[in-house]
Amino acid sequence: MSSGPSESAVPADANWRDLLRTTKQARMQARQMRRAARHAMPWWRRTLPTWRMVLGGLLTVLLFSVTAFTALYLSVQVPAPNAAAVNQSNIYYYADGTELGRTGAVNRASVPLSEISVNVQHAVVAAEDRTFYSNKGVDVRGILRGAWRTVTGKGLQGGSTITQQYVRSYYLTQEQTLGRKVKEAVIAIKVNETQSKDAVMAGYLNTSYFGRNAYGVQAAARAYYGVRASQLNVPQSAYLAALLKAPSVYDVSTATGANRAAAIARWNYVLDGMVELGRLSSAERARMAFPTPKAPRPTPGVSGQAGYLIDIARRYLVDNKIMDDATLASGGWHITTTFQKKNQDAMVAAVKKELRRLPDTRKAKAIRVGAASVDPSTGKILAAYGGPDYASQSYNDAIRHDLQAGSTFKPFDLAAALQHHATTQDGRTITPGTRYDGTSRRCVQGLPRGLRYCPPNQDDRDYGRITLRSAMMKSVNAVYAQVGADAGLAGVRRAAIAAGLPPDTPDMSPNPSLTLGVAAPSPLDMAEAYATFDNHGRHIATWSVQKVTRNNKSYELPGHKDIQAFSRTTADQVTSVLRGVVSTEGTGYRATGLGRPAAGKTGTTDNNLSAWFVGYTPQLTTSVAMFAEDPKTHTRISLGTAAGISRVNGGSYPARIWTTYMAAALKGQPVKDFQLLAATETDSPTTAPARKPTSTAPAGTPTPTPLPGPSTPTVVPPTPSPGPSTPTVVPSTPPDPTVVPSTPSPGPTEPPGEPSTSPSSGEP
Numbered sequence: 041m042s043s044g045p046s047e048s049a050v051p052a053d054a055n056w057r058d059l060l061r062t063t064k065q066a067r068m069q070a071r072q073m074r075r076a077a078r079h080a081m082p083w084w085r086r087t088l089p090t091w092r093m094v095l096g097g098l099l100t101v102l103l104f105s106v107t108a109f110t111a112l113y114l115s116v117q118v119p120a121p122n123a124a125a126v127n128q129s130n131i132y133y134y135a136d137g138t139e140l141g142r143t144g145a146v147n148r149a150s151v152p153l154s155e156i157s158v159n160v161q162h163a164v165v166a167a168e169d170r171t172f173y174s175n176k177g178v179d180v181r182g183i184l185r186g187a188w189r190t191v192t193g194k195g196l197q198g199g200s201t202i203t204q205q206y207v208r209s210y211y212l213t214q215e216q217t218l219g220r221k222v223k224e225a226v227i228a229i230k231v232n233e234t235q236s237k238d239a240v241m242a243g244y245l246n247t248s249y250f251g252r253n254a255y256g257v258q259a260a261a262r263a264y265y266g267v268r269a270s271q272l273n274v275p276q277s278a279y280l281a282a283l284l285k286a287p288s289v290y291d292v293s294t295a296t297g298a299n300r301a302a303a304i305a306r307w308n309y310v311l312d313g314m315v316e317l318g319r320l321s322s323a324e325r326a327r328m329a330f331p332t333p334k335a336p337r338p339t340p341g342v343s344g345q346a347g348y349l350i351d352i353a354r355r356y357l358v359d360n361k362i363m364d365d366a367t368l369a370s371g372g373w374h375i376t377t378t379f380q381k382k383n384q385d386a387m388v389a390a391v392k393k394e395l396r397r398l399p400d401t402r403k404a405k406a407i408r409v410g411a412a413s414v415d416p417s418t419g420k421i422l423a424a425y426g427g428p429d430y431a432s433q434s435y436n437d438a439i440r441h442d443l444q445a446g447s448t449f450k451p452f453d454l455a456a457a458l459q460h461h462a463t464t465q466d467g468r469t470i471t472p473g474t475r476y477d478g479t480s481r482r483c484v485q486g487l488p489r490g491l492r493y494c495p496p497n498q499d500d501r502d503y504g505r506i507t508l509r510s511a512m513m514k515s516v517n518a519v520y521a522q523v524g525a526d527a528g529l530a531g532v533r534r535a536a537i538a539a540g541l542p543p544d545t546p547d548m549s550p551n552p553s554l555t556l557g558v559a560a561p562s563p564l565d566m567a568e569a570y571a572t573f574d575n576h577g578r579h580i581a582t583w584s585v586q587k588v589t590r591n592n593k594s595y596e597l598p599g600h601k602d603i604q605a606f607s608r609t610t611a612d613q614v615t616s617v618l619r620g621v622v623s624t625e626g627t628g629y630r631a632t633g634l635g636r637p638a639a640g641k642t643g644t645t646d647n648n649l650s651a652w653f654v655g656y657t658p659q660l661t662t663s664v665a666m667f668a669e670d671p672k673t674h675t676r677i678s679l680g681t682a683a684g685i686s687r688v689n690g691g692s693y694p695a696r697i698w699t700t701y702m703a704a705a706l707k708g709q710p711v712k713d714f715q716l717l718a719a720t721e722t723d724s725p726t727t728a729p730a731r732k733p734t735s736t737a738p739a740g741t742p743t744p745t746p747l748p749g750p751s752t753p754t755v756v757p758p759t760p761s762p763g764p765s766t767p768t769v770v771p772s773t774p775p776d777p778t779v780v781p782s783t784p785s786p787g788p789t790e791p792p793g794e795p796s797t798s799p800s801s802g803e804p
Contacts, residue, residue: 044168044327044746045800046559050157053451053603057092059537060505061147067440075618077589080354084732085141088666088737097769108126110625114210119382119414119536128592129142129143129144129372130142130348130368130371130373130374130375131373131374131375132349132353132377132381133374133375133376133377133381134352134376134377134379134381134384134421135376135377135378135380136373136380136381136748137229137376138381140346140347140350140377140379141341141349141350142341142342142718143253143341143342143349143350143369143371144253144341146245146246146568147253147254147255147259147263148256148259148260149256149258149259149262150241150246150256150257150360151246151257151258151269151498153238153239153241153242153245155268155269156242156245156257156258156269156270157269157271157272157273157277159272159273159274159276159277160245160257160269160272160280160281161241161245162277162319162320163274163277163280163281163310163314163316163320164202164241164244164281164284164309164319165202165208165276165286165313165317166286166311166312166313166314166316166317166319167278167281167282167284167306167309167310167313168201168202168205168281169200169201169202170298170316170317171612172199172201172202172203172237172241174384175201175232176229176232177203177204177205177225177228177229177230177231177233178201178202178203178204178225178228178229178635179201186641193697195247196796197378200224201228202240202241202586203228203232203240203244204224204225204228205232205244205248206228206240206243206244206247207224207227207228207231208224208248209244209248209249209366210243211227212224212227216558216561221776226454228760234656237307240720244258245257245269246258247364247366248284248469249284249287249366249369249370250263250264250280250283250284250337250481251263251283251287251291251365251617252264252287252291252337253292253369255369255370255536256568257272257280258267260283261276261280261693261701262277263332264280264333264335265331265333265334266278266334269361272303274311274314274320274324274328275307275311275328275329275331275333276331278307278311278314278328279310279330279333279684280329281310282303282306282307282310285306286365287360287365287366288355288549289303290302290303290306291303291304291333292304292332292333293333293334293335293336293379294435295325295545296370296440296441296442297441297544298544298548306328306648307330311325311328312325314335315459323386326722328432331622333610334634335434336434337434338430338431338432338434340536340627342431343429343430343431344388344428344429344431345384345388345430346430347423347426347430347431347434348424348425348426348427348430348436348437348438349377349384349424349426349584351426351430351436351439352421352424352426352436352438352439352564352584353375353377353584353585354368355439356583356584356585357375357585357588357627360598362595362597362598363583363588363595365788369767370516371718372462372590372591373584373588373589373590374565374588374589374590375587375588375590376585376586376587377584377585377586378420378421378422378583378584378585378586379421379422379424379584380422380423382705383413383422383423383705384422384423384424385405386701386704386705387411387423387424387425387701387705388425388553389411389700389701390535390696390697390698390700390701390704391425391701393408393694393700394696394697394700395407395693397410397696398683398684398693399430399684399685400683400684400685405543406670406671406677406682407666407679407682407683408428408437408665408666408667408669408670408671408715409429409437409664409665409666410425410436410437410438410439410440410443410562410664410665411423411424411425411428411438411563411662411664411665411697411701412424412425412438412439412562412563412564412566412567412663413567413660413661413662413663413664413705414564414567414571414660414662414663414702415571415584415659415660416571416572416574416575416580416656416658416660416663417575417580417581417657417660418567418580419571419580419585419602420582420583420584420586421564421582421583421599422660422705423701424438424462424563424564425437425438426438426439436702437513437563437665438563438564439562439563440562440563440579441545441546441561441562441565441647442546442560443557443560443562443563443649443650443653443665444547444557444558444560444645444649444650444654445557445559445560445566445643445668445688446556446557446643446644446645446651447515447517447552447556447557447641447642447643447644447652448522448553448555448557448566448641448642448643448645448652448653448690449536449555449557449559449568449691450512450515450520450556450557450641451512451573451614451617451618451641452532452535452536453520453527453532453535453555453567454508454520454523454613454614454617455524455535455539455573455606456524456527456528456531456532456535457470457523457526457527457533457610457742458470458471458472458609458610458613459535459606459607459610459763460527460531460533462527462528463526464476464526465522465526465659466486468521470527471507471508471525471613472507472509472613472616472617473507473508473509474507474508475505475506475507476505476506476507476508476518476519476522476523477504477510477518477519478497478502478503478504478514478515478516478518478519479502479503479504479518480496480497480500480501481496481500481518482494482518482522484521484522484523484525484552485525486525486526487525487552490663491551491552493521493552495517495518495521495553495556495558496517496518497516497517497518498515498517498644501790503516503518503519506519508523508617509616509617509620510620510642511628512617512618512620512621513620513621513623513626514602514627515621515642515643516625517556520555520556521552521555521556523555524552524554524555524556525552525555529551529552529554529555530550530551532554532555533548533550535547535555535606536559536569536604537699538568538572538579538606539567539570539572539573539579539605539606540565540568540569540571540579540581540582540605541559541561541565541566541569542565545559545561546559546560546566548561549562557643557645557746563663563664563665564582564663565583566580566652566654566661566663566665567654567661568581568660570640570654570655570656570661570663571656571661572605573606573611573615573618573639573655573656574609574615574639574657574658574661575610575613576605576608576611576612577604577605577607577608577611578602578603578604578605578700579601579602579603579604579605580600580601580602581601581602583600585597595699608717610712612716612717615639615714615716615719616716618639618655619637619638619639620640621639621640621641621642621701622638622655626694626768627642627690627691628640628641628642628653628690628691628697629691630692630699631653631655631692631695631698631699632659633699634701634702634703634706635703635711635713636702636706636711636712637657637658637711637713637714638655638656638657639655639656639714640653640654640655640656640695640698641653641655641690642690642691642694642695643690643691644656644687644688644689644690646680647678648678648680648687648688649667649668649676649677649678649679650663650665650667650679650691651665651666651667651679651688651692651693651694652665652690652691652694653667653690653694653695653697653698653703655698657696657706657712658707658713658714658715659706659709659712659714660702660705661714662698662701662702662705664690664695664696664697664698664701666693666694666696667679667680668681668682669684677779693721697743729802742800
């Protein structure tokens with residue numbers, strides 16, 4: 041039997057074109073069937089992509105991503121180490137270009153990993169990158185987690201690994217761009233492939249910035265604990281690791297309040313991470329005590345006042361996110377400040393001159409002064425006094441936040457009442473001419489239920505019925521405690537913030553004692569706030585840096601907050617009242633020696649722990665604070681004891697320093713008067729009978745409309761000012777005829793009686 045083709049085989053004479061045609065027809069039929077089936081679906085189902093579309097799109101994206109990453113990976117090479125800024129100083133200049141000071145070369149000391157305590161290595165991993173020993177140089181999950189927290193509003197969180205941070209500081213720059221971040225990630229992957237984890241760890245620890253001008257863990261160990269990196273114990277290592285996130289913020293030797301608490305919380309976070317990673321037992325963790333670092337040593341080359349001014353400029357750059365600590369400390373920057381050399385020299389000379397007048401000059405070392413002077417029309421900081429010498433005392437008294445403001449806070453009580461037309465307990469609209477009961481220890485009326493506040497006047501003196509203008513001149517506690525309650529305690533706080541005090545000022549919660557100045561703003565804060573009144577209610581945030589260059593490249597600086605915090609009428613009324621303080625009948629009478637129109641306020645706190653004078657002329661606003669501290673124990677002591685007299689009031693040495701400085705700073709400038717609105721000179725009549733105070737508080741005072749705070753920069757439309765020829769200058773107001781003239785306190789150096797805050801908020 042002959043063989044032949046099987047029935048299933050394709051005939052030899054079949055045309056291959058017929059086969060293709062049949063296959064194509066089958067595909068077309070299948071496509072038509074799918075289209076028909078899709079057409080039969082509800083309209084909303086037809087809008088959704090098919091699984092083939094989704095799969096095709098994903099494959100396309102994946103192919104594109106792999107291709108792009110491969111091209112990027114091949115094109116990006118590991119660069120040479122970035123040494124552009126190594127061993128360069130930062131040079132700071134006065135506003136006129138005169139050199140102010142230099143911060144010196146970078147303090148760096150590289151050591152091999154064998155000379156770095158394993159405690160530090162474990163702590164850094166717990167603080168910065170807990171997947172360091174398992175990741176490939178980048179942590180994709182960490183990046184996605186950080187991006188998700190940022191997008192969902194749960195806080196900013198970076199996803200950089202230790203390797204990425206090392207690449208950034210050693211090979212690249214701190215430039216915040218997407219291109220630099222992508223480049224950083226690629227180089228990190230390559231570095232992870234070519235270098236061991238130990239090599240990366242050593243490089244990271246030797247290049248990281250720890251604050252106090254210390255680059256590298258060896259320099260940091262000496263700067264904070266006076267030991268070598270190999271000698272660091274677990275608590276010390278955890279603190280140095282905590283510093284990496286924010287060196288200047290977490291330095292507990294200079295931090296106060298919230299920053300100190302945040303530093304300790306970060307330290308605890310690191311220790312808990314070491315337990316989680318198995319590097320520390322729970323029992324050992326429980327026994328850990330916070331390792332307080334030693335006091336910072338001053339940077340060479342910034343002695344005298346230069347170090348304090350540089351500190352103010354540095355904080356401005358960092359706080360306004362112009363650059364971070366590490367970028368600034370790397371060196372090579374030329375920074376032009378707003379400080380005027382003439383003003384600065386005048387301030388130093390004024391402090392020295394007046395302190396030499398102390399009766400007991402042997403105790404003068406215990407007396408400390410903090411001061412700041414600003415241009416009210418621009419917000420420029422023109423001068424500051426931070427202490428006797430930065431080389432011997434690096435703590436900056438011009439920006440410290442632990443001195444109660446005392447009676448210098450009273451203008452905020454008045455401004456809060458005037459701005460929103462607050463009323464007295466018996467319904468009278470408050471004006472500078474409104475009369476109050478000045479009886480010492482009179483209990484404040486209208487406080488929330490359960491609160492009782494009966495502050496004494498200085499020397500427990502009674503003033504009887506007295507206007508707000510005269511009560512400011514005499515600094516009567518009983519009156520302004522009631523004014524603050526009538527304006528609303530929260531309103532007083534908002535007024536202080538609107539004027540320029542930071543919202544986180546210590547002890548500035550809305551309680552009755554706030555009205556008499558238990559809050560602790562810095563001298564610079566108070567100069568900024570009073571400048572708002574000087575500038576007719578317009579608040580301009582203070583600033584200290586006007587130009588930044590590096591390698592002949594200029595860097596853009598941000599603008600400055602500038603809003604109408606109070607109406608011009610309110611601000612000018614406050615100025616009119618404060619002019620009465622600087623008169624022969626006011627507590628600030630010594631400031632009349634300036635021989636120019638001036639306004640201001642004195643302040644003295646309980647136990648004579650601080651004394652203030654804050655005042656201004658149309659061209660210049662200056663704040664002076666004085667306190668005393670035991671040179672050995674740094675314990676706060678009475679100013680009177682340190683000065684060798686019964687008491688130092690704000691109207692004595694602080695007012696003398698202010699007057700001497702202002703006379704020199706304004707020498708050669710024209711004498712200008714305050715261009716106040718005419719309406720501020722006239723106090724509206726207050727003919728309604730005053731109620732006799734009772735021990736039972738009446739119904740609360742109507743709540744005033746809140747002032748805008750920093751988070752709500754609503755602009756209050758200023759009251760139109762008169763034309764150039766119409767402004768009326770308010771003369772110093774004569775004493776209220778119903779008030780018995782104040783009798784000066786004992787001692788030749790004392791001004792008229794100056795009340796103190798009550799109660800004191802205590803020492804920090």
